[in-house]
Each structure stands twice: as C-alpha cells, then as structure tokens.
Amino acid sequence: MNYYLLRCGSNGKYQLGLGDDEDKDHLVEEKLNWEPSKIACGGNHTLVLSTDGYIYGCGDNSKGQCGIDDVPVVPNLTAVPKVGGSDWTDVAAGWQFSLLLNENRELWVCGEGFSGELGLGKKMYQTKLTKIPGIWDIDQIETSIHSVMIKLKGGQLYGWGNNRKGLLNLDSDRIIWEPQLIDEQVKQVSLARSFSVVVKEGSLSVKGKTDIQCKLDPKEISFLSTMWSSLHFIEKNKLHSMGNNSHGQIFYDGLSVENIEQISLGSEHGLILYANHSVSAWGWGEHGNCGQKPIENKDRPTDEQVTYSLNEIYNGSRPVKFIQGGCATSWIVVSDVS
Amino acid sequence: METIYDHIEIEDFIFDPILQIFQYPCPCGDRFQISLDDLKDGEDVAICPSCSLMVQVVFEEEDLQQYVDQLS
Ligand SMILES: [Zn+2]
Numbered sequence: 001m002n003y004y005l006l007r008c009g010s011n012g013k014y015q016l017g018l019g020d021d022e023d024k025d026h027l028v029e030e031k032l033n034w035e036p037s038k039i040a041c042g043g044n045h046t047l048v049l050s051t052d053g054y055i056y057g058c059g060d061n062s063k064g065q066c067g068i069d070d071v072p073v074v075p076n077l078t079a080v081p082k083v084g085g086s087d088w089t090d091v092a093a094g095w096q097f098s099l100l101l102n103e104n105r106e107l108w109v110c111g112e113g114f115s116g117e118l119g120l121g122k123k124m125y126q127t128k129l130t131k132i133p134g135i136w137d138i139d140q141i142e143t144s145i146h147s148v149m150i151k152l153k154g155g156q157l158y159g160w161g162n163n164r165k166g167l168l169n170l171d172s173d174r175i176i177w178e179p180q181l182i183d184e185q186v187k188q189v190s191l192a193r194s195f196s197v198v199v200k201e202g203s204l205s206v207k208g209k210t211d212i213q214c215k216l217d218p219k220e221i222s223f224l225s226t227m228w229s230s231l232h233f234i235e236k237n238k239l240h241s242m243g244n245n246s247h248g249q250i251f252y253d254g255l256s257v258e259n260i261e262q263i264s265l266g267s268e269h270g271l272i273l274y275a276n277h278s279v280s281a282w283g284w285g286e287h288g289n290c291g292q293k294p295i296e297n298k299d300r301p302t303d304e305q306v307t308y309s310l311n312e313i314y315n316g317s318r319p320v321k322f323i324q325g326g327c328a329t330s331w332i333v334v335s336d337v338s
Numbered sequence: 339m340e341t342i343y344d345h346i347e348i349e350d351f352i353f354d355p356i357l358q359i360f361q362y363p364c365p366c367g368d369r370f371q372i373s374l375d376d377l378k379d380g381e382d383v384a385i386c387p388s389c390s391l392m393v394q395v396v397f398e399e400e401d402l403q404q405y406v407d408q409l410s
Contacts, residue, residue, distance in 0.1 A: 010367050012388060044367040095363050145363050228365055229344060246341045267365030286389050287366055301390050303341050328366045
C-alpha cells in the first residue's frame with residue numbers, strides 16, 4: 001500500500017515541506033515510502049509521525065523547533081533523530097516549540113518559548129531536544145501557541161506554559177514553568193489560544209479569556225475541539241460552534257453529522273472528511289488553506305474574499321486515512337485505491 | 339469594512355525594545371505588529387505583514403511607561 005501526503009495553505013517558512021516558500025491554494029501531493037499516523041502543526045513548522053516510529057519535520061527551524069540541529073529551515077520532510085534509537089510514538093507542536101513522546105514514555109521538547117511552554121523550569125527559553133523529567137503515560141497531548149496540557153491514561157491532567165487568566169485551569173501564577181498537576185479523573189481536554197475546555201464525568205468547564213459559556217452534559221458530547229478562538233462540538237449528532245466568528249468560523253451550527261467521518265480544526269479554519277472521502281473546508285482561508293477562490297485585490301482583500309463557507313478541496317478519488325488542519329495549512333493523507 | 343479579528347491585551351504582546359515594536363502571533367504563522375510610537379499616538383490596531391487580519395490592542399495610556407522605561 002502506498003501513501004500520499006496532500007497539503008495546501010500558508011507556506012512562508014517552508015512549513016508545507018515542498019522545497020519552496022510559496023503559499024498553495026490547491027493540494028500538492030507527495031508520494032511517501034512510509035505511512036503517516038499523525039500530523040502536528042506549529043506556527044511555521046510541521047511534524048509528521050509515521051507508523052514505524054519516525055517523526056519527519058519541515059519548515060521554520062530557526063529556534064530548533066523541528067528537532068533537527070544547525071539548520072534555520074527544513075525545506076522538505078526530514079527525519080528527526082531517534083534519541084537512543086527509540087521509536088517516537090506521539091507528537092505535538094506549539095507556536096515555536098514541539099513535544100515528542102517515545103516508546104519509553106519519555107517526553108522530549110525542542111524549540112523556543114518565553115512563557116514556560118518548554119516545561120524545563122524558570123527562564124528556560126530555548127532548547128535542543130531535551131527530556132522533560134518523569135515518565136509520561138500519555139493519552140492526549142494538547143498544545144496552543146504558548147501552553148501545553150497533557151492527559152494521562154489514568155485521567156490525571158498536567159499543564160504548563162502561559163496560564164493567562166487561568167487558561168490552564170490553574171489559579172496560580174501567570175506562567176507555569178514546569179509540569180503541574182491540574183486535575184484528576186479527566187476524560188478529555190481541548191486547548192485553544194486563550195482558553196481551555198476540560199471534560200470530566202458529569203461536568204464540562206471552560207477557563208481563560210473567552211465569552212464562551214456553555215452548560216453541556218458530557219454524556220451527549222461525541223466530539224469536542226477548538227480553533228484558536230472558537231469551540232466546536234458534536235451533541236446528539238449535530239455539530240455546534242461557539243466563539244469568534246470574524247471570518248466564518250461558526251458556519252456549521254446545527255449541521256447534521258451523519259456522513260461525516262472526521263473533523264479537524266486549524267488555527268481559524270476547519271476541515272470535514274465525509275464518508276465518500278471528499279474533504280471540505282470552512283472559515284478563514286486567506287492563504288489557500290480552504291482551496292481556491294479568486295481574490296481581486298490580494299494586498300488588502302475584504303473579509304468576504306478570505307472567508308469560506310464549505311469549499312471542497314479534495315474530491316475523494318482515493319481513500320483518505322486522516323485529515324489535519326494547521327496554522328492556515330490543510331493536510332490530507334490518502335492511500336492507493338485498494 | 340474590515341472586521342477586527344480579535345482584541346488582545348498589551349501584556350500578551352512581546353515587546354522588542356530595539357525595534358520598539360509589539361508583536362503577537364497571527365493565525366497565518368506571521369505576527370501582528372504595532373510600534374510603541376503608534377500606541378503613544380493613540381493608534382490601537384496591530385496589523386500582520388502577511389495577511390489582512392488585524393487585532394485591537396487593549397491598553398491604557400499609563401501602561402506604556404513601563405515599555406518606555408525599557409528603552410534606555
Ligand atoms: Zn497574518
């Protein structure tokens with residue numbers, strides 16, 4: 001079985017891994033000799049995890065955020081060294097930093113951050129790949145631009161980084177420099193730019209700087225995720241959105257989800273994978289991340305010209321394994337027709 | 339009319355005392371920017387050099403003194 005990586009969108013720092021720095025308003029395809037299992041998108045860098053334990057990075061590496069030494073940019077997907085030969089098993093990315101988990105349950109961090117997002121202690125602002133102390137039995141890693149939340153398999157929730165207005169669900173200092181236990185018996189978390197959502201048995205809380213107020217019964221929620229400034233969830237088979245709607249982010253309130261296989265949210269746009277393998281995008285698409293649309297005045301386009309309602313970016317001609325939204329980038333992994 | 343994408347408090351921006359500009363991440367990957375001089379003049383909209391998005395900087399005039407103090 002062959003796999004192909006299709007991507008479009010913002011590309012000013014080679015974050016699409018195509019060897020150039022031009023934005024793409026149509027999907028550009030690359031045949032791989034490995035199988036992707038997860039894609040993590042930072043501000044201007046991308047990391048792709050493979051099923052055989054490698055992570056491939058591309059894009060801005062000026063702060064070492066791709067985990068590759070001594071090059072300011074990585075123009076094409078390049079393997080990150082396996083520390084001690086151990087397989088990588090999970091990956092996440094923030095604005096200019098990355099988190100990599102290996103099979104020994106060691107959590108490694110690289111890149112730059114001034115708000116404690118590296119988790120290595122006070123005034124640690126930049127690092128090459130370094131192990132965060134501890135053994136991490138991770139179920140879910142959530143990152144936003146300057147913050148991290150990690151849910152362990154036992155339900156414990158840890159966080160570090162920017163805690164402005166209590167966005168990490170902690171009352172303490174604004175900056176959390178090292179991993180700190182936030183809560184227990186947590187079912188799911190989602191971390192937006194300035195707020196977080198923590199789901200527990202029988203409760204759902206939104207903390208941080210946001211107008212979003214919702215009283216939801218977690219038992220009815222089958223999907224929950226965030227863009228930078230909005231919350232999206234499926235309740236009783238309907239997709240609902242709350243939060244910032246400056247560029248059509250909230251378009252799908254109340255849409256029935258019967259034919260939807262996957263939803264993935266980027267910084268200010270979303271992707272929907274349908275059962276027929278087609279993929280459509282909505283929200284803010286100024287960099288081609290929601291596909292093509294004629295923009296007459298590219299220097300100062302109007303809001304309408306950069307807002308997309310439901311634009312098909314992939315027609316489903318081959319089976320889709322998964323989709324991923326990034327910082328104004330869109331990614332689709334497809335395989336050969338079986 | 340252009341919509342303001344979001345409202346961001348001045349303390350969330352990173353201040354560069356050499357260039358005398360404030361910066362904050364934009365969802366396109368670049369950064370919103372506004373100069374200290376613009377803020378002193380009462381301007382409060384930070385723009386991104388790579389896209390059309392804009393944010394309004396939330397601040398009081400007396401907030402600016404601490405940044406002026408960093409210059410010398
Ligand atoms: Zn921008």
